[in-house]
Amino acid sequence: MRTYGLFDLFSPIDNFFGREKELKLLEDSFIKEKHKVVVISGNNAVGKTSLWRVFLSSQAKIYDGKVQVFSAAPRFEGFPKIDDKIKLVVIDDISYEFNNRLESDIINLLKTHSKIQFLLVGSNTNNLKRINSDRHIFLESLQNFESNQLLEGLLEKKLPQNDILRIANLSKGNPYLLKLFSHYINQNKYSLDQIFNLVNQDFSQKGIINKSGFEILDTSAAFKQIASDIRVVNKSILDKIRLRPEDMYLLHPRQFEELVAELLEKRGYNVDLTKVTRDGGKDLIIAHQADIGNFIYYVECKRFAPSNPVGVSLVRELAGTISVDRVTAGIMVTSSYFSPDAIEFSEKIKNQMSLIDFIKLKEWLKNIK
Numbered sequence: 001m002r003t004y005g006l007f008d009l010f011s012p013i014d015n016f017f018g019r020e021k022e023l024k025l026l027e028d029s030f031i032k033e034k035h036k037v038v039v040i041s042g043n044n045a046v047g048k049t050s051l052w053r054v055f056l057s058s059q060a061k062i063y064d065g066k067v068q069v070f071s072a073a074p075r076f077e078g079f080p081k082i083d084d085k086i087k088l089v090v091i092d093d094i095s096y097e098f099n100n101r102l103e104s105d106i107i108n109l110l111k112t113h114s115k116i117q118f119l120l121v122g123s124n125t126n127n128l129k130r131i132n133s134d135r136h137i138f139l140e141s142l143q144n145f146e147s148n149q150l151l152e153g154l155l156e157k158k159l160p161q162n163d164i165l166r167i168a169n170l171s172k173g174n175p176y177l178l179k180l181f182s183h184y185i186n187q188n189k190y191s192l193d194q195i196f197n198l199v200n201q202d203f204s205q206k207g208i209i210n211k212s213g214f215e216i217l218d219t220s221a222a223f224k225q226i227a228s229d230i231r232v233v234n235k236s237i238l239d240k241i242r243l244r245p246e247d248m249y250l251l252h253p254r255q256f257e258e259l260v261a262e263l264l265e266k267r268g269y270n271v272d273l274t275k276v277t278r279d280g281g282k283d284l285i286i287a288h289q290a291d292i293g294n295f296i297y298y299v300e301c302k303r304f305a306p307s308n309p310v311g312v313s314l315v316r317e318l319a320g321t322i323s324v325d326r327v328t329a330g331i332m333v334t335s336s337y338f339s340p341d342a343i344e345f346s347e348k349i350k351n352q353m354s355l356i357d358f359i360k361l362k363e364w365l366k367n368i369k
Helices: 020-032 048-058 100-112 144-154 161-171 175-187 192-204 221-230 234-243 245-250 253-266 312-325 340-348 358-367
Strands: 037-041 067-071 088-094 117-122 135-138 270-273 284-290 293-302 329-334 353-356
Touching: 020 037, 020 048, 020 117, 020 135, 037 048, 048 088, 048 117, 088 100, 100 117, 144 161, 144 175, 161 175, 161 192, 175 192, 175 340, 234 245, 234 253, 234 358, 245 358, 253 270, 253 284, 253 293, 253 358, 293 312, 312 329, 312 340, 312 353, 340 353, 353 358
Parallel strands: 037 117, 037 135, 067 088, 088 117, 293 329, 329 353
Antiparallel strands: 270 284, 284 293
């Protein structure tokens, strides 16, 4: 198996800096010490997937055609059969939704395939520690000099030094944020101030701020009152969100879907909400009629916290649903933002996938009548 999603497992990754220590640990574990189970954990969007892909690229002679990769992303339904020729199994996207069933399935997989090596990759460090491993690698943020190297490699135009420092300070060594900044700057999608405003909110504002500048805790009566105030009929929600777009984080996920449906209808589309139980990873279905034919779009809505980016696994999942159901295209809408890997993946199928982030949603809200 050479591919995972739309990328070649053994293709080199551009603009990968640092991580020499972690790459050496992976090489020692799998090649020299022949460990059976290795874990990579770390915060969201810190570069865990890029790390194991760089490792595979460096060991292509050993593992080419002998690696199988599984995603334990939401809607995981169990592991398929492992080919007899496989030497290494990578289980990626073991997220904070790590549950007893997934843990049990992983443990059974390890027991069943005693001669295969396993690499477990995920964000939930504490739960991953429950699985016996030969080595656990915790991935930290990049060091300052590594962040600067990455920025210099990613940016297509020279920025003033004070802007470079602002980006470096705000990213806090998170490679996904560095890549996100660079992507938006290179594509001229948003101004630097717009990007700063979005990500500043992600890191500095955990809740709602009152008029005195203090955070309102989500357990307080004031927070519950605000949440209650905006959980009303669609038009009222729309009016309130137009005035304070950040209040969309208070919406129930279903209400966020309703908000997106309302916005799409105001943009001239016929929108149907799927049932709350959902079917195949689509929250909304758009039917669009034109002179040249009818078009069907699937829309997936993710009401994520502003510090939680939508990763590539969810975009890949929607792409798979589009392909299986043979519809025209898909749209992923989030109250957060998309990881660089998700953006990169969507651009490979840009005629079939559109990504709408918090900044784009604010533009939609601003322009509705």
